Amino acid sequence: MIGVTFIATTATVFTISALMVNRTGAQAHNDARVGLEEVLQRVGMAETAQRNYLLTGDSSLLAPYNTAIAGISKQLPSIVSSNTGASQQAGRANLKSLVEKKLAELNQGVALRQAGDAAGAAETIRSGASQSLDKQLAALTSQVQSAESAQITRDRNSITNLAALARDISIVSMLATLGLTVLVYWLYLKAIQSERRLDRAKDEFVSLASHQLRTPATGIKSILSMLVAEDFGPLNERQTHFMRRAIQSNERELNIIEELLNVAKVDAGRLILHATEFNIDELVVSIAGEQRAAIAAKRQELIVRRPKHPLPVVADEEKLYMAIGNLLDNARKYTPNSGKIALTVGSHHGAVHIDVTDSGVGIEAAEIKNIFDRFHRASDAMNGNVEGAGLGLYLASRIAELHGGAIEVTSRLGKGTKFVMILPQGDRRVAENSAR
Amino acid sequence: VLPKILLVEDDDIIREIYAMKFELEGFPVASAENGQVGLVKVAEFQPEIILLDMMMPVMGGLEFMRELKAQYEVLPQVIVFSNISAPKQVDAVMRLGAKAYWTKSDYTPDRVAEELSKLWQGGGSVQTT
Numbered sequence: 001m002i003g004v005t006f007i008a009t010t011a012t013v014f015t016i017s018a019l020m021v022n023r024t025g026a027q028a029h030n031d032a033r034v035g036l037e038e039v040l041q042r043v044g045m046a047e048t049a050q051r052n053y054l055l056t057g058d059s060s061l062l063a064p065y066n067t068a069i070a071g072i073s074k075q076l077p078s079i080v081s082s083n084t085g086a087s088q089q090a091g092r093a094n095l096k097s098l099v100e101k102k103l104a105e106l107n108q109g110v111a112l113r114q115a116g117d118a119a120g121a122a123e124t125i126r127s128g129a130s131q132s133l134d135k136q137l138a139a140l141t142s143q144v145q146s147a148e149s150a151q152i153t154r155d156r157n158s159i160t161n162l163a164a165l166a167r168d169i170s171i172v173s174m175l176a177t178l179g180l181t182v183l184v185y186w187l188y189l190k191a192i193q194s195e196r197r198l199d200r201a202k203d204e205f206v207s208l209a210s211h212q213l214r215t216p217a218t219g220i221k222s223i224l225s226m227l228v229a230e231d232f233g234p235l236n237e238r239q240t241h242f243m244r245r246a247i248q249s250n251e252r253e254l255n256i257i258e259e260l261l262n263v264a265k266v267d268a269g270r271l272i273l274h275a276t277e278f279n280i281d282e283l284v285v286s287i288a289g290e291q292r293a294a295i296a297a298k299r300q301e302l303i304v305r306r307p308k309h310p311l312p313v314v315a316d317e318e319k320l321y322m323a324i325g326n327l328l329d330n331a332r333k334y335t336p337n338s339g340k341i342a343l344t345v346g347s348h349h350g351a352v353h354i355d356v357t358d359s360g361v362g363i364e365a366a367e368i369k370n371i372f373d374r375f376h377r378a379s380d381a382m383n384g385n386v387e388g389a390g391l392g393l394y395l396a397s398r399i400a401e402l403h404g405g406a407i408e409v410t411s412r413l414g415k416g417t418k419f420v421m422i423l424p425q426g427d428r429r430v431a432e433n434s435a436r
Numbered sequence: 437v438l439p440k441i442l443l444v445e446d447d448d449i450i451r452e453i454y455a456m457k458f459e460l461e462g463f464p465v466a467s468a469e470n471g472q473v474g475l476v477k478v479a480e481f482q483p484e485i486i487l488l489d490m491m492m493p494v495m496g497g498l499e500f501m502r503e504l505k506a507q508y509e510v511l512p513q514v515i516v517f518s519n520i521s522a523p524k525q526v527d528a529v530m531r532l533g534a535k536a537y538w539t540k541s542d543y544t545p546d547r548v549a550e551e552l553s554k555l556w557q558g559g560g561s562v563q564t565t
Contacts, residue, residue, distance in 0.1 A: 206521055206522075207491075207520055207521055207522040207525075208491075210519060210520060210521035210522075211490075211491045211518070211519045211520045211521075214519035214540065214541040215447055215450070215519050215540070217541065218450060218519060218540045218541045219447060219449035219450050219453070221541070221544060222449070222450055222453040222454065222457075222544060222545050223449070223453055225544035225545060225546055226453060226456070226457060226544075226545055226546070229546055231456075231457065231460055231545075254541050257541075258541075261521060265521070272523065
C-alpha cells in the first residue's frame with residue numbers, strides 16, 4: 001500500500017512537471033505565431049505608408065512608415081530566437097531574411113523618392129523582383145503559420161492527455177492514501193487491543209501468583225500458630241523453641257513472597273498508591289518500635305530523632321511503612337553487633353527527609369550505583385553473611401519515586417552508610433499515582 | 437453467646453485449622469469448600485458471620501456475594517478473607533455488601549478468632565486491613 005502511494009505520488013509529480021513543460025512550449029509557439037502576425041501586419045503598414053509617400057512625396061506620411069519599421073526591427077530578432085523547436089526556427093529564419101529583403105526594397109524606394117527620382121522609386125514597386133519577393137513572403141508566412149498552428153494543436157492535445165493522466169494518477173494516489181490511512185488506523189486499534197490484553201494478563205498473573213504463593217505459607221502459619229499456642233496440647237521447652245524458629249522462617253518466607261509480589265506489581269505497573277493524611281514522625285517511631293527487638297538482638301543501639309511538632313504528610317502509609325522499614329532493616333543487617341543506627345525524621349525546604357544512618361560495613365563506591373537494582377546483593381550478602389532477597393532497597397526506591405521523591409545514599413567503606421529518603425509533603429494527586 | 441461462623445474456603449488445611457480454632461474458642465462453625473456449597477450452608481446453618489475466600493473452584497467469592505445479595509434481603513456480616521491481590525475484585529465484593537477485606541497471610545487463627553469476638557461484641561464495626 002505504501003509502495004502504491006509512493007509510485008502514484010511520484011507519477012503525479014512527473015506528470016505535473018511534464019504538463020508544465022508542455023504548457024510552456026505551447027505558450028512559446030502561440031507567442032511566436034502572434035508575434036509573427038504582428039511583424040507581417042507592420043510590414044503591411046510600412047508598405048502602405050511607403051506607397052502613399054512615393055505617390056505624394058509628402059514627408060509627413062513617412063512618420064507611420066518609420067514607426068512600423070522601428071517596431072519590426074525591434075520584434076524580428078525575438079521571434080527568430082524564440083524557444084519553439086528546430087524546424088520552426090529554420091522557417092522563421094528564412095522568413096526573417098525575406099522580411100529584411102522586403103524592408104530593404106521599401107527603404108530603397110523611399111531613398112529614391114527622397115532623392116527626387118519618382119520614376120525609379122515607382123520602378124522598385126513594379127519590378128519582377130519585388131513581385132517575386134511578395135509571393136515568397138506570402139508563401140513562407142503561410143507555411144510557417146501552418147507549422148506553428150499544427151504544433152500548437154499537438155501541444156494542446158498533449159496537455160489534454162497529460163491532464164487526464166494526472167487526474168487518474170491523483171485518484172489512484174488519493175485512494176492509496178485513504179487505504180493507507182485505514183490500514184494505519186486498523187494497526188493502531190490492534191495495538192491498543194494487544195496492550196489491553198497484556199494489561200489483563202498482567203493483572204491476572206499478579207492476582208494468581210499472589211493467591212498461589214501465599215496460600216501454602218498461610219496454611220503453615222496457621223498450623224504453627226496453633227501449635228505454639230498449645231491449642232493441640234502442651235509443648236516442652238525445646239519443642240516451643242523450635243516451633244518459634246519455624247514461625248520466624250515462615251514469616252521470612254511470607255515477607256519474601258510479599259516483596260516478590262510487590263516487585264511484580266511494580267514491573268506490571270500495578271503498584272497503586274492509596275494516599276491518606278497522617279503524621280510521618282509517628283509512622284517512623286512505629287517502625288522503630290517494630291524492629292527494636294531484632295536490633296536489640298544484635299546488641300545494636302538505635303537512636304530515633306523526630307521533630308518537636310507532628311509532621312503531617314499525604315502519602316500511602318502502608319507503602320512507606322514498607323519502604324522505611326526496608327531501609328532500617330537493611331541498616332540492621334549490614335551493621336555489626338554492638339553498632340549504632342540512627343533514624344531521623346524532619347523537614348527541609350518543604351520536603352520530608354527520613355535519614356537512616358548506620359556504623360556498618362559501608363558500600364564500595366563502585367557498588368553504590370547498583371544497590372537499588374532488583375535482586376542486587378552486597379558482597380557480604382553473597383558470602384552468605386546477610387539474609388534477604390535483594391529486593392528491599394529496590395522497592396524502597398520505587399515507592400519513594402512513586403511519591404515523587406527519591407533516596408540518596410552516601411557511604412564510607414568500613415565506616416557506615418547514610419540513606420536519605422526525600423519525600424514531598426504530598427497532595428491528593430499522589431493518591432492516584434501508579435508505577436507506570 | 438458467640439456468633440455462628442461459616443467458613444467458605446477451598447484450601448483444606450486452612451479450612452480445617454480455622455474450623456478447629458473456632459470450635460476451640462466456642463464459635464458454632466460450618467464450612468464450605470466453594471461458593472456453591474457455601475450458599476447451601478447459608479440456608480441450612482444461617483450464619484451471622486461469613487469468612488469468604490475469593491479464588492475458589494466452581495463458584496468464587498464474587499459470584500457467591502452476587503447470589504447471596506440476590507437471595508437475601510438481610511445479609512450476614514461478610515468478611516473477605518483471601519490472599520488474592522486484585523483491587524478491582526475486592527472493590528466489587530465490597531460494593532456488594534462485604535464488611536471488610538482481611539489479607540489471609542497477615543492473620544493467624546488466634547487473631548481472627550479474637551477479631552471476630554471483638555466484631556460481635558462491638559456490634560459489627562470492623563476494619564479492613
